[in-house]
Amino acid sequence: MTEVLIVGAGTVGLSAAVFLAHHGVRVHVVERADGPQQHPRATGVGVRTVELLREVGLAEAVNAVAVDMSAGTLGKIGAETLAAADLPHRPAGPHHARRTADTPYTPAVLRGTCPQNRLDAVLLPAARERGAIVEYGVALEDFEQDATGVRARLCDGRLLRADYLVAADGVRSPIRAALGIGTTGAGNLGTAKNNTLFRADLSGLLGPHSFIACDLTHPRVRGTLMTIDGAHEWVLHTEQSLEVTPELIRTALGAPGLPVEIVSTLPWRIRALLADRYSRGRVFLVGDAAHAIPPLGAFGMNTGIADAHNLAWKLALVLRGTATPALxxxxxxxxxxxxxxxxxxxxxxxxxxxxxxxxxPAASAARAAAGVLNAPIVQLGYRYASAAVIDPDPTLPSTEDVEHVLDGSAGSRLPHRWIAGGLSTLDLVRSRFTLLTGPDGAHWRPAAARLDLPVHTVELARIPAGGALLVRPDGFVAWRAAATPQDLGAVLARLLDPPVDPAYDRADDRAAAAGSAA
Structure with missing residues (x-):
């Protein structure tokens, strides 16, 4: 029997398959579309996502398919047309260098943007190589669940039985609707838009430069031009009321006579929505099924991938019998x-x-006045305050400096430091509970050995003198221990069988939820 059925083979669904299979879980993915999505949507792969890909051995493969911006990029620019930006005559020095291994708070390396279709082209074979079954052209018709599992009926008449179901079926999520889970938020924002993928050689308009996005203000074509491959593939976002033709694209570029080939168009809309709850019974929402996030900041896809990663290790431990379903x-x-x-x-x-x-400084002050966090803090500086953390500290010590935020507090992502062999402290975790001590922490080893808990000695200022950090399989600090040795076994047992929040464990969640996900 399949242990986890995933509905939806977009980037988040494929990521969930990779993470679950990485933990040894038997996974089956079904996707109603006939094949992988070839039209790029999101292009910004965040630093936390790269860390998660590094954990499962895919960071180098994704870096290889990313657009090479290692020499630097202008980031976001604006002009009436691309030609009016006069990039060939700009000074050669880029405004923004791409992240490298020298970034102090992460081991992540990504040489540039990575369109979603390129990322999926790495995730799909990786999921299959790790044992996941991924089927296209197969839709979920309906499902029902009880105390022992989920039974799903597929469009071809097959019945699949699984222990759990993961809904990665998009912002309109039929599964979320079938479960009766509502959403809150502003909903649709602004007007409907078209995302038009086209091919054109823009080298004559770029000179030595690259950019991520260019806001165009031409009276006939207001929109945003996005880099896809940095050479011949581009996306133009415009109002849906505007008919996009090769001539209109030439107008936006300021390049009369330039050969332009329109490949495909996707309609879309900015939405801001959050599911009222992320699970019901044995069914869990991830990605757009759980949240619709406006695109500025590139938080949407990356938040969804982190959802899948958080869920995967918990499902794996419960299926293995190491943790109770309370986790x-x-x-x-x-x-x-x-x-x-x-x-x-x-x-x-x-x-x-x-x-x-x-x-x-001026931008930092403007963000503080508006209640806006610096992007790296949104991506990986958040903290967990749940029953799977001992004495969490949810207070962020900074809204700008993510390295200051990643201070080893319980509930925060483990601080990154380079250690011997070109490894990061994050690499020591290796997808399982791990104890990190300082050089004065040898007294923790006997208890850890009895629990078959890996122990590593590291020079990390965030570890209390004589103390330790107990790190979860997802790289978040579960417990920051003081010098006095405590019952490590009792702490680990509490993390694997945490108390359940009565406000969440309502009667309707304990009952079997049934529905139709047509």
Whole structure:
């Protein structure tokens, strides 16, 4: 029997398959579309996502398919047309260098943007190589669940039985609707838009430069031009009321006579929504099914991938019998506040995009006045305050400096430091509970050995003198222990069988939920 059925093979569904299979879970993915999505949507792969890809051995493969911006990029620019930006005559020095291994708070390396279709082209074979079954052209017709599992009926008449179901079925999520889970938030924002993928050689308009996005203000074509491959593939976002033709694209570019090939068009709309809850019974929402996040900041896809990662290790431990099902309640406890934060932060940025793109003291002051967090804090500086953390400290010590926020507090992502062999402290976790001590922490080893708990000695100022950090499989600090040795076994047992929040464990969640996901 399949242990986890995933509905939806977009980026988040494929990520969930990779993470679950990485933990040894038997996974079956079904997707109603006939094949992988070839039209790029999101292009910004965040630093936390790269860390998660590093954990499962895919960071180098994704870096290889990313657009090479290692020499630097202008980031976001604006002009009436691309030609009016006069890039060939700009000074050669780029405004923004891409992240490298020298970034002090992360081991993540990504040489540039990575369109979603390129990321999916890495995730799909990786999921299958790890044992996941991924089927296209197969829709979920309906499902029902009881105390022992989920039974799903597929469009081809097959019945699949699984222990759990993961809904990665998009912003309109039929599964979420079937479960009776509502949403809150502003909903649709602005007017409907078209995302038009086209091919054209823009080298004559770029000179030595690259950019991520260019806001175009031509009276006939107001929109945003996005880099896809940095050479011949581009996306133009325009109002849906505007018919996009090769001639209109030439007008936006300021390049009469330039050969332009329109490949495909996707309609879309900015939405700001958050599911009221992320699970019901044995069914869990991830990605757009759980939250619709405005695009500015590139928080949407990355938040969804982190949802999948958080859920995967918990499902794996429960299926293995190492943890009780109570651990699964912490998925909502942890990821729902993160989803709310991402929706709020992306929405605030819509009013003034410079709150996101701005650099320097003036930009920091403007963000503080508007209640906007610096992007790296939204991506990986959030903290968990759930029953799967001992004595969490949810207070952020900074809204700008993510390295200061990642201080080893319980509930925060483990601080990154380079250690011997080109490894990061994050690499020591290796997808399982791990104890980190300082050089004065040898007294922790006997108890850890009895629990078959890996122990590593590291020079990390965030570890209390004589103390230790107990790190969860997802790289978050579960417990920050003082010098006095405590019952490590009791602490680990509490984390694997956490108390359930009575406000969440309502009667309707204990009952079997049934529905139709046509």
């Amino acid at each position: 699964l309640a912490t998925y909502h406890q942890e990821r729902h506040p993160v989803g709310r934060l991402a929706v709020e932060q992306a929405t605030l940025r819509l009013a003034d995009p410079e709150l996101h793109w701005g650099r320097g």
